[in-house]
Amino acid sequence: MTTAPAFPPLIEAYLADLERALAASEPRERAETLAAVREHAAESLALHGSDDAGARRVLDELGPVDAIAAASTPAPAAAAAPVAPASPTPAADVWLVVLAVASLALFVIPLVAAAVVVWALVRLRSGAGNRGLQKFALVVGAVSFVGAVALFVSHVLAG
Amino acid sequence: MVPTSDVVLTQLRKGVVEYCVLACLRTAPAYGLELAERLGATSTLLTSEGTLYPLLSRLRQQGWVTTTQVASAMGPPRRYYELTAEGRAALETFAATWARFTEDVRTTLEPR
Numbered sequence: 001m002t003t004a005p006a007f008p009p010l011i012e013a014y015l016a017d018l019e020r021a022l023a024a025s026e027p028r029e030r031a032e033t034l035a036a037v038r039e040h041a042a043e044s045l046a047l048h049g050s051d052d053a054g055a056r057r058v059l060d061e062l063g064p065v066d067a068i069a070a071a072s073t074p075a076p077a078a079a080a081a082p083v084a085p086a087s088p089t090p091a092a093d094v095w096l097v098v099l100a101v102a103s104l105a106l107f108v109i110p111l112v113a114a115a116v117v118v119w120a121l122v123r124l125r126s127g128a129g130n131r132g133l134q135k136f137a138l139v140v141g142a143v144s145f146v147g148a149v150a151l152f153v154s155h156v157l158a159g
Numbered sequence: 160m161v162p163t164s165d166v167v168l169t170q171l172r173k174g175v176v177e178y179c180v181l182a183c184l185r186t187a188p189a190y191g192l193e194l195a196e197r198l199g200a201t202s203t204l205l206t207s208e209g210t211l212y213p214l215l216s217r218l219r220q221q222g223w224v225t226t227t228q229v230a231s232a233m234g235p236p237r238r239y240y241e242l243t244a245e246g247r248a249a250l251e252t253f254a255a256t257w258a259r260f261t262e263d264v265r266t267t268l269e270p271r
Contacts, residue, residue, distance in 0.1 A: 018209075028216070029213055029216040029220070032216035032219070033212040033213045036212040037212055039190075039191055039192075039235060039236075039237065040191050040192050040208070042234060042235045043190075043191075043234050043237065046234035047234075061195070061207070061208045061209075063207020063209045064207065065209075067210055068207070068210050068212065070210075071206070071210035071213045071214065073213065
């Protein structure tokens with residue numbers, strides 16, 4: 001088994017900087033580059049001595065960590081953000097539809113239909129909830145209200 | 160804007176230096192420091208010796224070189240890089256194309 005050689009503090013600091021500089025690089029290339037640079041440093045220190053002068057010489061050879069990072073391949077863009085689950089239909093919109101259908105059945109009481117129309121408009125303007133259900137309730141409420149008005153007018157004319 | 164020679168060199172290195180690495184391995188496998196010293200001895204091929212290593216990793220992932228760890232008498236084990244048959248073929252294609260390309264560039268650049 002091979003143990004990682006102990007490096008002079010200057011080299012350790014450089015390797016830590018390099019690891020940070022490669023944070024956005026392609027992971028396999030990053031790991032291989034770090035390993036190869038460590039080997040380069042170990043080999044070069046063995047040749048030139050691991051004192052301060054030797055360490056500085058190794059750093060001069062390797063060059064700025066930013067230059068190495070610039071030569072590396074960027075990691076592929078993070079996986080696309082997961083699609084947000086469809087938000088559940090708010091209970092208010094379900095009740096709005098129920099009331100709209102009820103207003104159709106009870107169109108002789110236009111107050112219910114008027115309430116449905118107003119509530120549906122308020123919900124639509126808020127931009128929240130299920131717009132499909134809100135539009136459906138608005139149309140049903142409006143039909144119900146028109147029916148109630150038509151019934152009232154026909155009674156007046158008949159009277 | 161007039162580009163500096165560094166900017167021109169950065170552009171020229173793209174797609175060229177990797178073949179210079181392959182060329183260094185044409186006759187025999189070599190380890191990282193050895194390759195870095197050979198390529199770094201010139202002033203134009205590498206920005207710095209450290210920039211060789213991301214390139215070597217890409218060549219390995221591409222299947223153009225393989226690596227083998229070999230014990231060293233004078234230090235830690237060395238990672239030797241060796242040209243594969245595919246890498247050799249890529250180098251031959253590049254060398255033939257490069258000869259034509261540089262000839263055309265030279266002819267075009269010559270004052271008339």
